[in-house]
Amino acid sequence: MNWNDIRIFLALARTGAVRAAGHRLGISHSTVLRRLEALEADLGVRLFDRTPEGYVLTAAGRDVLSEAKTVADHMGAIERQLVGRDDRLEGDIKVTMPDGLALHLLMEPLTRFMEDHPAINIEIDLTYDALDLSRREADVALRFLRAGKLPPPHLVGRKAAEVHSCIYACSGYQDRAGRDGMRWIGWQDDEPYPPWVQESAFPDIPVRGRLNNLMLQRAAAEAGLGLAYLPCFVGDPSPLLCRMVPDSTHSFDLWVLCHPDLREARRHRLFRGHIHKSLRPHIDLLEGRLPYGSKPEADGVQGPGPVSAVRA
Structure with a gap:
């Protein structure tokens, strides 16, 4: 599992829509779908149910969500601290x-x-x-x-x-x-x-x-x-x-x-x-x-x- 896949998972969990998740991350909806499929294959579980109302977390997806948020918080803190020390224009x-x-x-x-x-x-x-x-x-x-x-x-x-x-x-x-x-x-x-x-x-x-x-x-x-x-x-x-x-x-x-x-x-x-x-x-x-x-x-x-x- 890599950091980019976690970001895609979190964006899709938050928006419930592939296009909205892609827009939030600045990537295409096809990339979101492709990386989600790869992530689910890697974990061996289905993380989302595809419904007419959008993408809804499965029980396994809800279990992953809390851990993914923790990872995202840590990665965000590292990124912010590095950028915050950057004096370049x-x-x-x-x-x-x-x-x-x-x-x-x-x-x-x-x-x-x-x-x-x-x-x-x-x-x-x-x-x-x-x-x-x-x-x-x-x-x-x-x-x-x-x-x-x-x-x-x-x-x-x-x-x-x-x-x-x-x-x-x-x-x-x-x-x-x-x-x-x-x-x-x-x-x-x-x-x-x-x-x-x-x-x-x-x-x-x-x-x-x-x-x-x-x-x-x-x-x-x-x-x-x-x-x-x-x-x-x-x-x-x-x-x-x-x-x-x-x-x-x-x-x-x-x-x-x-x-x-x-x-x-x-x-x-x-x-x-x-x-x-x-x-x-x-x-x-x-x-x-x-x-x-x-x-x-x-x-x-x-x-x-x-x-x-x-x-x-």
Whole structure:
């Protein structure tokens, strides 16, 4: 049994899907299948049942899981300690962040960082999942945490910004749909009236569409599918969206985090500082304060559209 096979086993146990495990590890799904088959042949047991719902651990797989996690913890600690002592401005930095943050605010700064430091390679995983920094699924994590919530105690970092959100719809949506025809765009597991809807200015409007991706939600709202509760840095720059209420809500805090073992690694420290510096010009946009018609100097993003008139 080799370390790479253990990593594949753990990723598949966590995700329950071959493609998702491959994506997490940066390898093809065919490699995941091939290495899993080799591992099961080597051990002489079946580790997973293949079901319509995905890959489910067998009894033997559950027995292996706890030992595999122990091995992964030890290997992760060795890797972190070695990388943490590396003073070179070269090598890989694995970064995880939400898609909207990368697409709206950070692609230009990421490009500039790689141009300034050609020996450093940035690997970006766009996800809302909390990847395991202890096992080096990522080196740096940009995470949205609920407003006022602190990061896990085993991670270190700084809050980069407060993130405000607001209710958005395309211009004229309420006039076309009428109060009885309005609907919320929800997330995949939302009930018809989830708590965040009940606490909003439109508590009696049901969730009808469910899209588990922030950028798809914005596109759906722009197309007139319904109301969307979006971060202001996603909703305000859209020329097709209007705020349905004037005031935004402090919904999340944006943190830049790493494992303590990597805190002093030179290239990682440089990268985290670059991210903080790159976000400063966008603070007003992140916190929902960008005046109508203004444009952030960093990238020329259009400011928020007009506030729609809301009728009870």
